[in-house]
Structure formats: structure tokens, C-alpha cells
Amino acid sequence: MRPTRPHTFPTFSSPDEERTHIKQRMAAAFRLFDRFGFNEGVAGHLTGRDPERPDCFWVNPLGLSFGLIRASDLILVNHEGEVVEGDWPVNVAAFAIHSQIHAARPDVQAAAHTHSKAGRAWSTLGRLLDPLTQDSCAFYEDHGLFDDFTGVVIDTEEGKRIAHALGDAKAAILRNHGILTVGHTVDEAAWLYITMERTCEVQLLAEAAGEPHPIDPEMARLTRDQVGSHTAGWFSFQPLYDKIVADQPDLLD
Ligand SMILES: [Zn+2]
Numbered sequence: 726m727r728p729t730r731p732h733t734f735p736t737f738s739s740p741d742e743e744r745t746h747i748k749q750r751m752a753a754a755f756r757l758f759d760r761f762g763f764n765e766g767v768a769g770h771l772t773g774r775d776p777e778r779p780d781c782f783w784v785n786p787l788g789l790s791f792g793l794i795r796a797s798d799l800i801l802v803n804h805e806g807e808v809v810e811g812d813w814p815v816n817v818a819a820f821a822i823h824s825q826i827h828a829a830r831p832d833v834q835a836a837a838h839t840h841s842k843a844g845r846a847w848s849t850l851g852r853l854l855d856p857l858t859q860d861s862c863a864f865y866e867d868h869g870l871f872d873d874f875t876g877v878v879i880d881t882e883e884g885k886r887i888a889h890a891l892g893d894a895k896a897a898i899l900r901n902h903g904i905l906t907v908g909h910t911v912d913e914a915a916w917l918y919i920t921m922e923r924t925c926e927v928q929l930l931a932e933a934a935g936e937p938h939p940i941d942p943e944m945a946r947l948t949r950d951q952v953g954s955h956t957a958g959w960f961s962f963q964p965l966y967d968k969i970v971a972d973q974p975d976l977l978d
Pocket of ligand 1: 768769818838839840902903
């Protein structure tokens with residue numbers, strides 16, 4: 726279905742309506758992550774906070790391909806890691822990391838993390854991204870580095886340390902692991918993930934080819950405020966959402 730008018734930020738008349746919206750946006754994000762090749766076995770998760778139960782979040786079922794996820798497949802997990810809606814199990818790492826991020830950041834509706842290739846490659850360098858292009862300025866002085874690796878994240882203490890490295894930023898690089906983004910909307914978190922993965926790829930390409938010239942700090946800050954706002958993040962996701970829903974409408978079910 727083609728959009729017939731300009732996109733406007735959604736409003737909801739009930740928590741049920743908002744919940745359906747969040748789950749459909751999440752399902753669309755998973756289909757896009759699949760399309761962009763972010764699948765790697767059972768790794769990767771996107772969570773969305775429930776509008777009525779802020780200590781619970783919706784997440785993808787462990788073992789179901791991103792490319793098959795429908796809104797109705799998402800499971801609801803509480804702050805103790807118990808599945809309170811849905812029949813599938815939850816990924817232990819998803820709970821350990823995302824529960825601590827949602828607890829530390831009440832402003833955040835959604836958080837995304839996968840083992841996508843460029844983000845994973847960049848993470849091995851243990852460095853923050855530089856403001857090399859207009860798009861990469863979105864992350865300038867607005868992402869953290871978790872400069873440690875202690876195996877698969879299975880306990881919430883490790884999740885707390887990751888949340889601490891994220892701080893009040895929009896993203897984090899987890900050394901030897903990958904990248905993670907958060908957003909005030911599912912749309913923003915998903916968009917930031919897609920563009921951060923590309924940003925990692927661009928910096929890897931540029932540094933492989935030569936010595937890239939970074940944008941100066943003052944201009945990088947100005948550009949960040951232009952391309953890196955919550956509204957810009959939400960808006961950038963809309964054309965991707967329209968296309969994936971047109972191609973794969975069953976994701977809304
Ligand atoms: Zn991971």
C-alpha cells in the first residue's frame with residue numbers, strides 16, 4: 726500500500742492501540758533487519774517497552790527468524806525475565822542487556838542490538854566512531870564504548886555495566902561484540918541501528934582506503950542536532966516502514 730499523505734507523528738486513543746502500533750513497528754524493523762542481512766543464527770534482539778506496564782517489554786522469540794516475525798509472534802517479558810505473554814522462550818542475553826537499559830533509561834521506548842557485520846568488525850577496534858560524513862554526525866559525542874568483553878552476556882550485572890557505558894547517549898559500541906542503539910520510539914531505535922551499521926561500514930571503507938578527513942567539532946555538533954534528533958530518527962524510518970509493509974503485509978498480523 727502506497728502512502729497517500731505526508732507522515733505525521735502518531736497519537737493514540739488507548740494503550741491497546743499504542744501497543745498494536747509498537748508491535749507492528751517492531752515486526753517491520755525485524756523484517757528490515759533481515760533484508761539488510763543483520764541475521765546471524767539466533768543472535769540479535771529489538772525490545773519495545775509496553776505502554777501500560779513500563780517494567781515489561783516486547784521482544785522477538787528466541788529461535789524465530791527476523792524474516793518471519795509477525796506482530797503477534799512477539800513475546801512480553803517482565804523485569805524478572807519471565808515470559809508473561811507468548812509461548813516462545815526469551816533469549817537470555819536479550820533479557821540481561823535490555824532489561825537493564827530499559828530500567829536505566831525511562832526515556833527510551835526501544836533498544837536494538839544484533840551481530841551485524843560492519844558493527845561487529847568496527848567493535849573490535851575498541852574506538853568510538855569519528856564524524857566522517859553528514860550521516861555519521863548523528864552519533865558525534867552521542868555514543869558510548871563498552872570497553873570490555875566477558876563472554877556471552879547472561880547476567881544482569883553485565884547488562885548494568887553496558888547500560889552505564891551507554892549513559893544518556895543514543896548508541897553504544899560493545900567491544901568485540903557489536904553495536905546497540907536506543908530510541909524514544911521503535912522507529913528511531915531501528916533507524917539508528919540501520920544507519921549506525923552503515924556508519925561503521927563507511928568508516929571501515931574510508932580507513933582501508935586512506936586517511937579520512939573528519940568534520941570539525943563545531944560543524945559535527947551542528948549537523949548532529951540537524952540529522953540526529955529524535956524526530957529526525959523517527960521520520961527517517963517512515964519510508965523504510967512503508968516499503969517493507971507494502972512488500973510483506975503479513976508482518977502486521
Ligand atoms: Zn549480542
